[in-house]
Amino acid sequence: MEILKDVQAKGIQNLYRRNIERIFSALKVTTDFWKVVDYSDLPVPYASAIINSLLEKGLVKIENDEILLTEKGWQVCEEYQIGSYKDFSCEACQGRGVPFYKNTEFYRTFVEIAKDRPEPVQQFDQGAVTPETTVSRVLHMDMRGDIEGKEIIVMGAEDDLTGLAIALYGGYKRLLIIDIDERLIEFDNKIIKELGLKNVEARVHDLRNPYSDEFLGKFDVFVTDPPETFAAFKAFIARGIATIKDHGGAGYFGLTLRDSSIFRWQKFQKELLRIGAVITDIIQDFNDYMNWGYHEDTKAARVAPVKKAPKDIWYRSAWYRIELLPGFERTNDPISDEVFYLDEEGSTT
Template sequence: MEIVKEVQAQGIQNIYRRNVERVLAALQVTTDFWKVVDYSDLPVPYASAIIRALAERGLVKIENDEILLTEKGWEVIREYNIGPYKDFSCEACQGRGVPFYKNIEFYRTFVEIAKDRPEPVQQFDQGAVTPETTVSRVLHMDMRGDIEGKEIIVMGAEDDLTGLAIALYGGYKRLLIIDIDERLIEFDNKIIKELGLKNVEARVHDLRNPYTDEFLGKFDVFVTDPPETFAAFKAFIARGIATIKDHGGAGYFGLTLRDSSIFRWQKFQKELLRIGAVITDIIQDFNDYMNWGYHEETKAAQVAPVKKAPQDIWYRSAWYRIELLPGFERTNEPISDEVFYLDEEGSTT
């Protein structure tokens, strides 16, 4: 397809024919740009560049913030035999494989408590997942044997209240929740005190700073949510692995195809293998993110071919589980601010 070369000419090299086909598949069932991003599993700048290239060729037109296929666009779809986007996800578990209602009392308790949570802020690259997502995370962890009797650290991921959810669920030996956002830690500590939760501590900590001995090699399981530049991913995962006691320890985190391409996923996965981890689970679109209030201030809003903000859930991430093998690498270096800078794929911070 010539469109691929036109998109590459815009400075986006990690693009190929299948990406264009996925956008055209999505456009057969929606006119909403943000749903196109969701259905095509592409970083926002990539989907935007493809839409603009399609518009320049007259294959789509943009009217009233809707992206409409033209007759010429339909001709191309027929020529290349591109079928429409399809979704056969299980409605009961919402595609996660873990129905949140399997522990309905836990879910109801978490929803009631989470309604007063602090709002996500752009300063810390925050975005909160749905309560159903958080509860399903905890159930999945327990199903994989990573809660009962375990020492767990949740690091830099409390905008989703995953640490608090584990605290409410119980069964762990020890739980430590650390985050840079004082609001989240204050909220957690308030609930911990009110409910008299045991063997759990929440404290403010900046992950850019190396760990002291009280963190190193003291936990069985870590949970984190790394920013998605390669340098930031590498740094955050290293922080998590540094806390693990021994081989057999596990880590959990999310990775998107909204801020990263599969080319970058390849780099992520190679790094995991290099440091002695094996990927045991990847559940695509496990994490559903609620729309955040600072959308208009993001690069995503600036590069989008429409002005309309997202109305429905569109930002999703895969849920990864890794397990550490004998001889895994443990490092504990300072993290530079430079690792968090946006690149050609990231756009939502």
């Protein structure tokens, strides 16, 4: 496909024909750029580059920040037999396989508490998922046997209040929540104290620093939310694995196709296998992110072919679960600031 060659000639190599077809499929049902990104499962810079190429070839036009297929664009869809984007996700569970309302009391309690949560800040690459997402995470963890009687650490992921949600849910043996953001830890500790929650502790901790012995090999389950450069992913997952007691331990985290390509997912998955983990669950689009207030300051806003900010949920990530096998690799090295840089795929920090 000529369009693919044009985009690759501009320096974006991690694409193939299917990616172009997905953009066309999305454009057949929406004129909103951010929904195109969502439906096509592409990093924002890649989707933007494809749209710009389509503009140059007269296959789309932009009017009032809406992207419209031209007659020529519709002809391309017909020529290559490109169908419309379709979504047959279960409406009851929103495609997660875990209906958040299965525990109504837990859901209502969490929603009431979370409404006063600190707002996400760009400094720490934060973005909060919907309350339904957080509740579904906890229910999924319990369904997989990773809460009741377990010692759990939630590390660098409290912008979603997942640690606090587990604390409210209960059933664990011990829960430790660590995050660099003092606001989140103060919020958690306030709720923990007010409700008299037991066997839970929230502390400020910078994951760039190696763990002390009190963290190493002391937990059954970790939850984290790694930045999506390969170096950052590798470093954050290593931090999680360092806390696990023994084989059979589990880890949870999210990975997007909004800040990473499928090519990078391959690198992520190879690294997991190398260190002795096996992927047991990948639930695509499990995590729905609410739009963050600093969008206009992101690379995503700068490279988008439209100026209109997203109105609906468009940023989603898959929910991964891994389990550790005998002989898994445990490391505890310092993490350099350099791993957090933006690259050609990342754009939302």
